[in-house]
Amino acid sequence: MARTTGSDGEKTEAAVREAAVSLIARLGYEAMSMRQLASEVGVQAAALYRYFPTKEDLLFMLMREHMEGLTAAWTAARPATADPAARLAAYVRNHIAFHIERRHATHVSNMELRSLSHERLTQILRLRTAYEKELRAILRDGVETGAFDIDDTGLTAMALIQMMTGVIVWFRPGERLSIAEVTASYLSMTMRLVGARIDTGTYNAARPFGRAKDAVAL
Amino acid sequence: MARTTGSDGEKTEAAVREAAVSLIARLGYEAMSMRQLASEVGVQAAALYRYFPTKEDLLFMLMREHMEGLTAAWTAARPATADPAARLAAYVRNHIAFHIERRHATHVSNMELRSLSHERLTQILRLRTAYEKELRAILRDGVETGAFDIDDTGLTAMALIQMMTGVIVWFRPGERLSIAEVTASYLSMTMRLVGARIDTGTYNAARPFGRAKDAVAL
Structure with missing residues (x-):
């Protein structure tokens, strides 16, 4: 993924993964919302979709x-x-x-x-x-x-x-x-x-x- | 559960259980709604709550x-x-x-x-x-x-x-x-x-x- 933010982008992506694994393990995939995940990571929901369109x-x-x-x-x-x-x-x-x-x-x-x-x-x-x-x-x-x-x-x-x-x-x-x-x-x-x-x-x-x-x- | 419908009630309850197991296995518990379950069984959501308040x-x-x-x-x-x-x-x-x-x-x-x-x-x-x-x-x-x-x-x-x-x-x-x-x-x-x-x-x-x-x- 070509991103101008460089290592910040990588850090965010890693934080998203970690939070997603923990949220899905706790709530189940169907029950977890991207909004919830964004809030857990401390980013806007729109930012998430840059890394993971769906x-x-x-x-x-x-x-x-x-x-x-x-x-x-x-x-x-x-x-x-x-x-x-x-x-x-x-x-x-x-x-x-x-x-x-x-x-x-x-x-x-x-x-x-x-x-x-x-x-x-x-x-x-x-x-x-x-x-x-x-x-x-x-x-x-x-x-x-x-x-x-x-x-x-x-x-x-x-x-x-x-x-x-x-x-x-x-x-x-x-x-x-x-x-x-x-x-x-x-x-x-x-x-x-x-x-x-x-x-x-x-x-x-x-x-x-x-x-x-x-x-x-x- | 004392119910005037007798065996009809038991049949409904059994149908609810069966449908619930299959829906939860497919969607996950958090993602399944009581409304969805009622529709699967073919009863009103209110009827479900008689058997299972929550x-x-x-x-x-x-x-x-x-x-x-x-x-x-x-x-x-x-x-x-x-x-x-x-x-x-x-x-x-x-x-x-x-x-x-x-x-x-x-x-x-x-x-x-x-x-x-x-x-x-x-x-x-x-x-x-x-x-x-x-x-x-x-x-x-x-x-x-x-x-x-x-x-x-x-x-x-x-x-x-x-x-x-x-x-x-x-x-x-x-x-x-x-x-x-x-x-x-x-x-x-x-x-x-x-x-x-x-x-x-x-x-x-x-x-x-x-x-x-x-x-x-x-």
């Missing part, structure tokens, strides 16, 4: 950036190794870290798909499918090399993604468990779920807690 | 009935045995069957908690906690008897519930897999995740498919 443009942009950000994070985190268990561990770690950092944006992305036009919905779903395909490929490789023991890679991929994304529903930083502890526990559950023939400790540099029986120290 | 009364009732229905279904499905694996299998089967049958109501129950008053939110969360506690008790018994091998029963219960409820996001009857096949696969994933020392086939009267390698027939 409310749906804004929603689409938030969802696209969320998925592109997730894909970019995974591309950066993806290990060079062919080892399926190491790749699965990296996928789990990246997925949980990304979503815990972006709890509101994740809610918006999961809950407001119904408000996108058909064409834009297709674009978002294509990004999701590509991301999920990476997980399915890891699971399939694991089955082929004998590292994993899985009934149905498609179902297992969906189950894992729902299980991991679900962390944002109940997890709050600063409560009983740290992000590292939650991630370690989910990693261990994932490795069991895929029937990994490895010691899951291998992929937890510092496994923060033991079995339930001796977890009194938590 | 829009929030309606939402609360939908959510309460959803959780009470889930609890009642589990009470009916809960096996008499003390065996943790058999109880876990029953919990998984009931949870998946209940939610697949009520996809829209589940979306409403999970997405619209933000619109309840504090007091009512507390009531709904209390019902949820009681239901989840049943799962935690099964997991804990399994750890104690040595049937399961679990790091953290609280985390495992949340992971399982998110994983199972997630079925409604992608599952559509009549596609690649039947409800029985999906349930069998989730049951098998659950038993692995909790480190069950049993043949999961024991709890699947007819396990509908084999390992991924020989699943060509699907």
Whole structure:
């Protein structure tokens, strides 16, 4: 967007995004008005429309950036190794870290798909499918090399993604468990779920807690 | 509600519930108006208010009935045995069957908690906690008897519930897999995740498919 205001414009746009994610997460997309959003950011409603000509443009942009950000994070985190268990561990770690950092944006992305036009919905779903395909490929490789023991890679991929994304529903930083502890526990559950023939400790540099029986120290 | 119309009134109330679940799932609670709902059901808006004095009364009732229905279904499905694996299998089967049958109501129950008053939110969360506690008790018994091998029963219960409820996001009857096949696969994933020392086939009267390698027939 060519704007004479330069970095001020960028700052406003960033403020709009942040306020929009938080308002939509709180009220729902349909209930949020552009007027309300403008007032939250402290600009005139007309200014908003310079960045986002329609409310749906804004929603689409938030969802696209969320998925592109997730894909970019995974591309950066993806290990060079062919080892399926190491790749699965990296996928789990990246997925949980990304979503815990972006709890509101994740809610918006999961809950407001119904408000996108058909064409834009297709674009978002294509990004999701590509991301999920990476997980399915890891699971399939694991089955082929004998590292994993899985009934149905498609179902297992969906189950894992729902299980991991679900962390944002109940997890709050600063409560009983740290992000590292939650991630370690989910990693261990994932490795069991895929029937990994490895010691899951291998992929937890510092496994923060033991079995339930001796977890009194938590 | 004492009403002279008798079963007509009950029919109207049921029609209101059904239309409300479907409208809220489609538009979101904040965006749905009572006027819109009345028009969907084919009654005057004033008639709606006889059943539900406020829009929030309606939402609360939908959510309460959803959780009470889930609890009642589990009470009916809960096996008499003390065996943790058999109880876990029953919990998984009931949870998946209940939610697949009520996809829209589940979306409403999970997405619209933000619109309840504090007091009512507390009531709904209390019902949820009681239901989840049943799962935690099964997991804990399994750890104690040595049937399961679990790091953290609280985390495992949340992971399982998110994983199972997630079925409604992608599952559509009549596609690649039947409800029985999906349930069998989730049951098998659950038993692995909790480190069950049993043949999961024991709890699947007819396990509908084999390992991924020989699943060509699907």
